Amino acid sequence: MRHHLILRVITKLLVGPILLFALYVQFHGEYSPGGGFQAGVIFAVAFILFGIVFGLETVKKVFPPWLVHKFAALGVLIFAGTGVVSVMLGSNYLNYNALNPDNPQLGQVGGIIAIELGVGITVAAVMVAIYYAFASRTPMINDEDW
C-alpha cells in the first residue's frame, strides 16, 4: 500500500475525467475526430487503469464480469436494432432516412448517434472482458521462482 500511495491517489483523480472524456469523444464524434470505437476504448481504459492499480477483485466489484458480457451483447443489439427499426419503417436495413421521413438529415444524425452508441458500448465491454480474461489467468511462473 505504502508504495502505491501516489499511484492510487492519481488514479482516483484520473478515472473520472477519463470516463468524461470517453463520453465527449462518443457524443462529439460527428463534429470532431472520434466515434464509437475510440470512445469505447477510452471508456475501457478507465476500468483497466483502476484494475491495474487497485487489483482485479476491486474492479470486478465495480464492473462484474456477468454485466460486462451483457453490455457486449447490448451494444450489438442497439446497432442491429437501429437497422431493424429502419426496416420496420419500410426502408432498407440501416437506412437512417426512414427514421425521420420529414427531415432525412435529422434522421441520419439520430441514426448515426444510435449506432455509434452501440459500437461504443460493445467495444468498451469487450476490451474490459479481454482485460479480465488476461488478468485472471493463473500465472505460469511463481514470482519467487525466477
Add this chain to the structure above:
Amino acid sequence: MTALDWIVEIASWIAILMGSAFLIIGAIGTLRFPDFWSRVHAVSVTDSAGMLLLTLGMCIQAGFTLITVKLIIIGVFLFITGPTATHAVANAAFVSGFLPKGADKFRRVIKLADKEAKIAKKRKRSPLKGKL
C-alpha cells in the same frame, strides 16, 4: 502585421523553441547517460518543462479560443500523469533493490534499499534484487 501580432508571434515561438530544446536535451540525456537512475532523471524533468513550454506556446498562438481551453486541460493532464509514470518506474526499480552506479559506497542507500526489499518480500511482491 501590427506590433501586437509580432509580440504574440515572438513570445509563442520563444516558448515553442525552448520547449523543443528541453525535449531534445532530454532525449540526448536518455541516450547518453550511463545508468537507469540518471536516465530517468534526465527524461522526466525535461519532459515536464518541455511539455509545459510547448503547450504555453501553442496557447499563445491560439488566442482566446476553445483550443486554448483544451490545450490547458491537456497540459494539466500531462503535468499530473508524466511525473506519476516516472514515479511508478523509479519506485519499482527502487523496491526491487536496483542501486545507482557506484552506490556501493553509500551504506545508507543500500540499507534503505534492503529494508524496502524486505518489506516488499513480506508483502509477497517479487524482489528481483540485483537481477535487473
